[in-house]
Amino acid sequence: MAEVLTAEAVRDELGGLAGWSGDPAGIIRTVELASFPDAVAVVDRVAVTAEELDHHPDIDIRWRTVTFRCVTHSAGGVTMRDMDLARRIDEIVEGTR
Numbered sequence: 001m002a003e004v005l006t007a008e009a010v011r012d013e014l015g016g017l018a019g020w021s022g023d024p025a026g027i028i029r030t031v032e033l034a035s036f037p038d039a040v041a042v043v044d045r046v047a048v049t050a051e052e053l054d055h056h057p058d059i060d061i062r063w064r065t066v067t068f069r070c071v072t073h074s075a076g077g078v079t080m081r082d083m084d085l086a087r088r089i090d091e092i093v094e095g096t097r
């Protein structure tokens with residue numbers, strides 16, 4: 001099972017993930033899309049990737065603002081699987097804009 005990262009390791013990893021913040025309890029990024037359908041489309045693409053990875057973010061949609069939170073629930077904290085998922089979410093968001 002993936003190991004929970006230390007606070008220092010999370011800080012280091014977040015240095016390479018623009019727009020993400022957080023700590024070993026979870027990392028989050030909020031993005032604003034052009035419209036509600038665009039926001040839902042991003043979430044739909046993230047859903048496909050999450051199924052591929054068998055790793056799923058917590059997602060909050062408010063009109064055209066989407067917040068993704070990544071934490072490995074089974075491990076009780078943030079692991080490298082969350083960093084990998086965050087990078088994949090970034091690719092999807094940037095590809096939608």
Ligand SMILES: C[C@H](O)[C@H](O)[C@H]1CNC2=NC(N)=NC(=O)C2=N1
Binds near residue numbers: 055057071074075
């Ligand atoms: C059986 C399956 O691997 C697990 O239930 C997965 C699914 N997706 C998951 N996603 C996240 N973020 N944390 C988990 O612990 C998790 N567990």
